[in-house]
Amino acid sequence: MTKNKTAAIVLAAGLGTRMKSTLPKVMHPIAGRPMIRHLLDTLRRVEMDRIVVVVGPDQQEIADAVAPIPCVVQHERLGTGDAVKAAMSALKGFQGDVLVVFGDTPLIARETIFAMLERRRAAPRPAVVVLGFEPDDPGAYGRLVIDPEDGRLEAIVEAKDATAEQRDIGLCNSGLMAVDGAVLPQLLSRLSNSNAKGEYYLTDLVALAREDGFSCAWVEGEEQELIGVNTxxxxxxxxxxxxxxxxxxxxxxxxxxxxxxxxxxxxxxxxxxxxxxxxxxxxxxxxxxxxxxxxxxxxxxxxxxxxxxxxxxxxxxxxxxxxxxxxxxxxxxxxxxxxxxxxxxxxxxxxxxxxxxxxxxxxxxxxxxxxxxxxxxxxxxxxxxxxxxxxxxxxxxxxxxxxxxxxxxxxxxxxxxxxxxxxVTRAAVKIVPGGAARYRERQRDLKARAGEETTSGTPAKGNGA
Missing domain, CATH: 2.160.10.10 (Hexapeptide repeat proteins)
Incomplete structure (x- = not known):
């Protein structure tokens, strides 16, 4: 892979309410360690120059688990775009590419990250590269709309907003992105929360970049490596x-x-x-x-x-x-x-x-x-x-x-x-010749008498044994 400065922003502030757990979602273990640690290990093997983790205000447990990697706090949890905005405070002065990944997607492969960064750096050097995948059931995933002539990414369309033709698209949005760090601040500054949820969506970066005349691109990963853990x-x-x-x-x-x-x-x-x-x-x-x-x-x-x-x-x-x-x-x-x-x-x-x-x-x-x-x-x-x-x-x-x-x-x-x-520490052995036979005979007699007394209505008495 072409060497270039690269930073990674790991989004980990989600509450994970569907997990129904007091443990932060990204702290749930996979193969004996928190899932976020799997992702961080992959990022280290990609040799990132900077890594910053975005956590919520009540998630010190995550910060402790990822130390010494620095964390920033997303105080209001106003969407993925807001989380990336929070992370930029830790990347002041950084010159290079910025990879945005999710702490609840622990199986992303190193080769897939390499592919995203290579595409970002290849001509025509797109401002935004989105990782797509083709699930068996596209369902509620956002669709990647590709220009049929030049193969560039035109838009990300949410399933609920897609036309019937767009819903037939099999290529879906994983949420992971590689963005030119030189243009990322200006794109983030123009994100709007004028939507039903009042949140800032990172997916809007594609439309904003294209409005500014930048090209956008995509690469494809495997469905299994992009499973997000929500339940x-x-x-x-x-x-x-x-x-x-x-x-x-x-x-x-x-x-x-x-x-x-x-x-x-x-x-x-x-x-x-x-x-x-x-x-x-x-x-x-x-x-x-x-x-x-x-x-x-x-x-x-x-x-x-x-x-x-x-x-x-x-x-x-x-x-x-x-x-x-x-x-x-x-x-x-x-x-x-x-x-x-x-x-x-x-x-x-x-x-x-x-x-x-x-x-x-x-x-x-x-x-x-x-x-x-x-x-x-x-x-x-x-x-x-x-x-x-x-x-x-x-x-x-x-x-x-x-x-x-x-x-x-x-x-x-x-x-x-x-x-x-x-x-050897052992008590002395006492042997009584014929004692076992006499014991059995005595117990048979006691048992027979107990049966006679029970039949006659007289309570049986214990023998104290």
């Missing part, structure tokens, strides 16, 4: 499209998704080659998966790093701070939080490992938990290399289990265990 239904539709794109990227990068439509990815999920992911796996923010990893079905992974050739699941949960080294194993119904499972170590069944280290080659038996919280503070558990933790053990932190140590099943360990030692 929860729109939000779900955009989420689906974003997920499809992320899944495709993962598979094209060398991962196998056994049932792609059920795997949920985050915008920053990193997946290596020869990774196999089973059905119904969810990735939250901050997940990294190395080459050759196998993740079985129904796992939840967030803020975790999984090294090469590790195995996870099924039904495992890796929480933030979980680190699985190469060739480690975390199995079914195991939760790992802020803990490292070192190379070759195994935590295969029904265990909670939090604020801990499981040393290389160690084995943690089923039902083991690290008791890391005393109601006030967290403490760490350190399990040495090659240690063996018997099933149903409770390791009360802070505690260290030495390398090669063995903890007997059912033990509660509250003090350090030296290397290669055995630690």
């Amino acid at each position: 929860r239904v729109d939000l779900a539709m955009v989420e689906t499209l974003a997920q499809d794109a992320l899944r495709t990227r993962a598979m094209e990068g060398g991962a196998t998704l056994l049932d792609p439509s059920t795997v949920w990815l985050c915008h920053d999920t990193k997946i290596g080659r020869d990774v196999t992911i089973g059905p119904s796996v969810f990735f939250g923010p901050g997940a990294r998966v190395g080459d050759g990893v196998v993740i079985k079905g129904f796992c939840h992974i967030e803020g975790a790093h999984i090294a090469e050739n590790a195995t996870v699941g099924p039904f495992a949960r890796l929480r933030p701070g979980a680190v699985l080294d190469e060739d480690s194993h975390v199995g079914n119904f195991v939760e790992i939080k802020n803990a490292t499972v070192e190379s070759g170590a195994k935590v295969n069944h029904l265990s909670y490992i939090g604020d801990a280290r499981v040393g290389a080659g160690a084995n943690v038996g089923a039902g083991t938990i690290t008791c890391n919280y005393n109601g006030f503070t967290k403490a760490r558990t350190d399990i040495g290399a090659g240690a063996f933790i018997g099933s149903n053990s409770a390791l009360v932190a802070p505690v260290r289990i030495g390398a090669g140590a063995l903890v007997g099943a059912g033990s509660t360990i509250g003090e350090d265990v030296p290397d290669d030692a055995i630690a």
Whole structure:
């Protein structure tokens, strides 16, 4: 693309009343982050010289989310033209092209923005370039009226104002524009709000530019990238499209998704080659998966790093701070939080490992938990290399289990265990020969007597067992 100074104005002041939410519309997440952040990431990859976000007077949450990008406040919300007017205060002295985009249209492609800017800079250097698209159902979209002889944009006609012939036009207005920054201030100064809503419409720039003798042009984008999020239904539709794109990227990068439509990815999920992911796996923010990893079905992974050739699941949960080294194993119904499972170590069944280290080659038996919280503070558990933790053990932190140590099943360990030692805490076993048979006989007799008393009308008595 020809290098030229470019600024972007992101319109994000809409209340989003149809979302029926206290959360500002552009803050609703897509693939684990606010939708406006997706758009801003795209603008950064276009290498914008300036970006300014227009917010409402009660939307500090948006300003905080986009910082350090500057924001301006549209105090009265008098339409898209008024919003762009508000943004111009942050672009004083700027010389270049101005791109106007919407914070609730998060899927716009970088290539589409490039196309708009290239068209703006190509002869005859139109003052305004509008992004159009051809939806399956043009419906209430404004139509782009094109001069059949030279292909230039003649007008944008709102559907309610269109003639029958104009309503047959399939090319519709997306609302996105690229405008020559040298003429934008004078065009904005002439916008009028003499309409039923009393608002300033950005679409009027086309007519004003043509009145001043400037040409206007258009480029076409894909319908899917131009979906604006106005309702929860729109939000779900955009989420689906974003997920499809992320899944495709993962598979094209060398991962196998056994049932792609059920795997949920985050915008920053990193997946290596020869990774196999089973059905119904969810990735939250901050997940990294190395080459050759196998993740079985129904796992939840967030803020975790999984090294090469590790195995996870099924039904495992890796929480933030979980680190699985190469060739480690975390199995079914195991939760790992802020803990490292070192190379070759195994935590295969029904265990909670939090604020801990499981040393290389160690084995943690089923039902083991690290008791890391005393109601006030967290403490760490350190399990040495090659240690063996018997099933149903409770390791009360802070505690260290030495390398090669063995903890007997059912033990509660509250003090350090030296290397290669055995630690067992278990009550003495009492065996009563023949006791089981006598117990059963006694219970049968009690049950029979209780039945006789109930039949005779005498209340049955409990036996105190």
